[in-house]
Ligand SMILES: O=C(O)CCC(=O)C(=O)O
């Protein structure tokens with residue numbers, strides 16, 4: 099699976115016991131070893147925007163393995179398509195004093211995300227103030 103940030107609010111992920119998940123940190127891909135019975139929570143693009151940048155959505159990807167089949171169970175927590183998204187005012191006041199992003203409807207964001215092939219940095223350019 100190509101590198102991306104999840105466009106939703108957050109993702110709960112169970113990756114079984116076969117390695118394959120990697121996250122991008124400081125320009126380097128880091129493997130996330132599977133932990134038995136552990137769930138991973140990924141901050142999605144929407145939580146980054148709602149938290150006014152306080153929470154960061156991580157770029158990740160899954161790599162294939164020719165020896166073992168890998169099954170990953172993902173639960174995506176997604177806003178309804180006409181949900182209005184904007185930075186939460188109390189988090190804006192706490193951090194930058196100004197919102198970093200303009201508000202939008204979730205379906206509008208998803209459209210931009212798909213047009214930009216999941217490149218969150220490119221998508222953010224449309225919503226940064
Ligand atoms: O297969 C994985 O570990 C990750 C899957 C994923 O990132 C996704 O479905 O959004």
Ligand SMILES: [Fe+2]
Pocket residue numbers: 102103104158
């Ligand atoms: Fe993902």
